[in-house]
Amino acid sequence: MRLGILLAAVLGAVFFMEGAFAQRIELPQGPNRDLVYARCRVCHDLQYVVDSIGITGDNWKALIEDMGRYGLRIPNEEREKIVTYLVTYLGPDASKRKAGPVQTAEAAVDGKAVYARQCTSCHQAEGTGLPKTFPPLAGNPDLYIDRLFPVFVVLNGLEGPATIKGERYQGAMPPFDHLSNAEIAAVVNYIRSAWGNDKLRPADFTEVNAVTVTEARARPMKPKEVLAYRAGKR
Numbered sequence: 370m371r372l373g374i375l376l377a378a379v380l381g382a383v384f385f386m387e388g389a390f391a392q393r394i395e396l397p398q399g400p401n402r403d404l405v406y407a408r409c410r411v412c413h414d415l416q417y418v419v420d421s422i423g424i425t426g427d428n429w430k431a432l433i434e435d436m437g438r439y440g441l442r443i444p445n446e447e448r449e450k451i452v453t454y455l456v457t458y459l460g461p462d463a464s465k466r467k468a469g470p471v472q473t474a475e476a477a478v479d480g481k482a483v484y485a486r487q488c489t490s491c492h493q494a495e496g497t498g499l500p501k502t503f504p505p506l507a508g509n510p511d512l513y514i515d516r517l518f519p520v521f522v523v524l525n526g527l528e529g530p531a532t533i534k535g536e537r538y539q540g541a542m543p544p545f546d547h548l549s550n551a552e553i554a555a556v557v558n559y560i561r562s563a564w565g566n567d568k569l570r571p572a573d574f575t576e577v578n579a580v581t582v583t584e585a586r587a588r589p590m591k592p593k594e595v596l597a598y599r600a601g602k603r
């Protein structure tokens with residue numbers, strides 16, 4: 370995707386994304402969906418669009434303005450049609466719909482693979498952590514403090530003296546906000562179910578998705594504030 374943007378900039382080649390690999394992500398059926406396909410896959414694939422599902426109409430409008438700064442040139446009536454489509458099908462109400470592109474995008478991301486790449490160096494492959502240095506994630510009820518806490522940790526990091534499964538930790542975890550919303554959702558769902566953690570699930574458990582991460586990104590926190598958030602919930 371980044372490479373795609375770079376190539377578009379270097380070659381001025383606006384149509385190359387129309388090839389096979391631009392087809393993967395499907396948006397919900399609705400009027401003018403084809404216009405979104407035609408105009409919004411020129412510089413990047415639709416992952417960015419999927420990652421933004423659930424934002425307000427005003428934010429969609431502002432976003433399309435931003436695309437103008439990057440070089441999107443379309444007539445006003447097309448712009449209005451695109452905004453109407455995005456607000457109607459990918460606005461705040463989209464998070465309430467069951468089927469749709471959120472699932473499609475997440476199916477493409479393997480939480481276990483994200484964990485292996487990003488998290489094992491500290492938390493270890495089996496989620497055991499390292500005594501007194503990196504806390505265990507296996508058998509850790511904190512993962513279920515609430516829906517947002519593990520998402521906040523991955524996005525913002527965590528720092529400060531923390532008692533986790535009876536041990537004191539005085540470390541710092543870096544933020545992983547460079548991961549996509551789909552990757553963050555997938556890794557959080559993975560750590561909450563791997564190593565028998567599914568047995569810790571509360572009755573009202575629901576998996577997180579890209580919309581949850583969009584929601585969490587709207588509340589930026591420092592690593593210490595994530596610790597305070599956790600303390601307030603325990």
Ligand code: HEC
Nearest residue numbers: 374408409411412413417418421432433436439440441451
């Ligand atoms: C002329 C090139 C171009 C076109 C056409 C284009 N975009 Fe973008 N888009 C960009 C660039 C550049 C970025 C920023 C990439 C980055 O920050 O890494 C971006 C980022 C985004 C993001 C992520 C923004 C964020 O803050 O995370 C969304 C959502 C998005 N585009 C939606 C759209 C939609 C919807 C359309 C169709 C109306 C569109 N784009 C058309 C160039 C374009």
Ligand code: HEC
Nearest residue numbers: 487488491511519522527528529531533538539540541542
């Ligand atoms: C560089 C080492 C490091 C990496 C990499 C890392 N973490 Fe952490 N993680 C920590 C440390 C250290 C803490 C505890 C921080 C403290 O002492 O306050 C922590 C805490 C956590 C917690 C909170 C546990 C609790 O009981 O409050 C979660 C959840 C978590 N990490 C998930 C992840 C996930 C998912 C990844 C990969 C995306 C990851 N971590 C990558 C070092 C790391």
